[in-house]
Amino acid sequence: MEDLTDDFGEDWDDDILNEISLVETVNVIEDDDPDDVPESKHLSALHRLFGHKNFRPLQWRIIGSILNHRRDNCAVMSTGYGKSLCFQFPSVFTGGVTLVISPLISLMEDQILSLKVANIPACLLGTANVQKEKTYKEISENKYRLVYLTPEFCAGERGTELLHEWSNTLPLTLIAIDEAHCVSSWGHDFRASYRKLGELRNLIPDVPILAVTATATEKVRIDIIKTLQLRNPQFSSTSFDRPNFYFAVNHKSDMPESDFRKIMEHRGSKWKFSGPTIVYCITRKKTEELSAMLEEMGLNCAPYHAGLHIKIRKETHEKFVRDELDVIVATIAFGMGIDKPDIRNVIHYGISDSIESYYQEVGRAGRDGQPANCISFYSNDDFRMHAFLRMKGCKNQANRERKERMIQFVHEYVETDQCRRQFVLKYFEEKLDTSNRDTCCDNCLKIKLHTTNSDIYTDLDENGKYNFSTDARLLLSVIDCMNCSYGMMTYIHVLRGSKQQKLEKFFRFPLYGAGKGKSEIWWKELGNLMVRHNLLTRSTASFNEFATLIEMTDAGRAFLLDPKKELLTHPTQEMLPCLRSKKNIWQNKDSNTPSAMPSTSTQLFIGDDETESPDQLDNRMTLYRLLINKRKLIADDEHCLPYMIASNKAIMEMAKYRPQTLNQMETMNLDGLTSVKINKFGKHFLNILTQNQEKLSIEQLLKKYPLPETFKISPSARVSYVLYQSGKTLKQIAQERN
Incomplete structure (x- = not known):
């Protein structure tokens, strides 16, 4: 290199x-x-x-x-x-x-x-x-x-x-x-x-x-x-803050399909992402595997990496920006040249090698200003893979050390239990108060989960933290008795009383089965928390460079010996189901418990009009999708990309205010819609809008078309005015008002 x-x-x-x-x-x-x-x-x-x-x-x-x-x-x-x-x-x-x-x-x-x-x-x-x-x-x-x-x-x-x-x-x-x-x-x-x-x-x-x-x-x-x-x-x-982003980090499991379902929506009989999605992987092999898996789940998906022929890469890129693909699974070879404003999710299935790279990669989401999710899944193998790539690719020692320092910040980002948005902004030397954003990131959402549902998570304190001290000492005791010579899963199997034949020598072990009351996920997550708090550390086994041993630190040994020390911290997202009180285990679907991740598809249509009924909101969502489909057809005819015809925000404004003439469309000052574009494409949208005209109440019309302050007219004339503004002719108004 x-x-x-x-x-x-x-x-x-x-x-x-x-x-x-x-x-x-x-x-x-x-x-x-x-x-x-x-x-x-x-x-x-x-x-x-x-x-x-x-x-x-x-x-x-x-x-x-x-x-x-x-x-x-x-x-x-x-x-x-x-x-x-x-x-x-x-x-x-x-x-x-x-x-x-x-x-x-x-x-x-x-x-x-x-x-x-x-x-x-x-x-x-x-x-x-x-x-x-x-x-x-x-x-x-x-x-x-x-x-x-x-x-x-x-x-x-x-x-x-x-x-x-x-x-x-x-x-x-x-x-x-x-x-x-x-x-x-x-x-x-x-x-x-x-x-x-x-x-x-x-x-x-x-x-x-x-x-x-x-x-x-x-x-x-x-x-x-x-x-x-x-x-x-x-x-x-500008500020580095992207207020429309939601940040979350999860540990990879052994089942990628299960990982992805955590961040997908179940519509009908299919699993779907909330909108156009990019999934980033570290290796080409993983992009192929995940793309095949998502296709089997019913998504319109394709892989993208430098090992594919340039013609295939170009076709995949074009299909994605033309809304013909739902998902791209890619290495970082994809993305810098993409100009698609409505990407709703950027998912890292494997961490980036620096905060700068990560923030540029997630920066491809939500460029239309609408809500977007930035989700990372990681394992310790990711860090080992990056270390291998550094050794292979960086011949210069100074440059290799610089890259090692850069990835250390990524390690801190995925392990932090503080606000992730604050972490990123601090890295870029920016201070910003995000305390009022309760869905800022997964860590902030945990606090909201507790404060708004204290009857559900009864074991959390007022700050949403849990006292892990008893379980931490139990895990440390097992590790200590087993001479710190095994990987995390071996300790967990012993704790939970696994009957695996290879563990037979531990069956008479005093703590064998002592943790069977807690799930495997609970103990795995607790182990990760203890590494984060420097009670445990990971090391590479001398007999296998890809095997990881879990050992006790000096701080961990001091914690084990001092009964007054406590491990009080936020539980991970995966732990929360284990902390629900028994009376709330069987919650129905109408529960007010916040979900693990905000749905971008729902947030896009949350009405800011208090008079809008649920039926009207549903109608607006349907009309929005009809207009989006029409935009795709227009773009195909014009041999250009859909957002070049009209932005998503402009389409949303059309669906909400439903202009009935080209003149109305122009006077509404729709986002990015110039007179040239209105004259070129406006009639196509009007065909959809007029076919799906909604009858609004006079109260809604008065709010939708506010009367200029200089107008001093009677209440009756005011009604006629807003009917005229809504696109009705004088004859239609006369007939409607008798």
């Missing part, structure tokens, strides 16, 4: 770090001008060309600095925040040209297709373009607002010649470098070709550069600014 040692060496001068950090802080504080707000011409173009009513604060901060001050920018923008608009809007607004550099050809192709659907001219220069000379000519004639390039093309001889030529002949507005963390070897996804992009400053010295990435620590940000030679850059950063 290529040596990824940084050009600047392992150690940075602290004074340099502090100096750059101070400059960034000063820029953030002093550069914000309260009078620097978008003008009506900017907002009009935004709505007309991109279908949005307003810029997000950070978007305008970046765009305004480019348009008004021609300033370099380094921006860390969480996935789904709208970073593409920051480099697409300036040249579309001015009639100039933006050069967009990205390592992901599939993502560039999707963005170009999306722009063309909106009548914004864009092109790609790279190996995927088979008509290069024609494209060169059209670029020189200023026919494109956005030109997408690969870093390899920019660094090549022909690319360098063209960039120098364009700097003198084209009205260049901006150079945008997407996935800018690839510049830095301090990051998790270093690309050598990105390191050469600093030459752009010399080739095109007078054009502002925007470097954007979704994840970057302070050291990576500084490396980006230095390598790309950004001049007095404005630094901007």
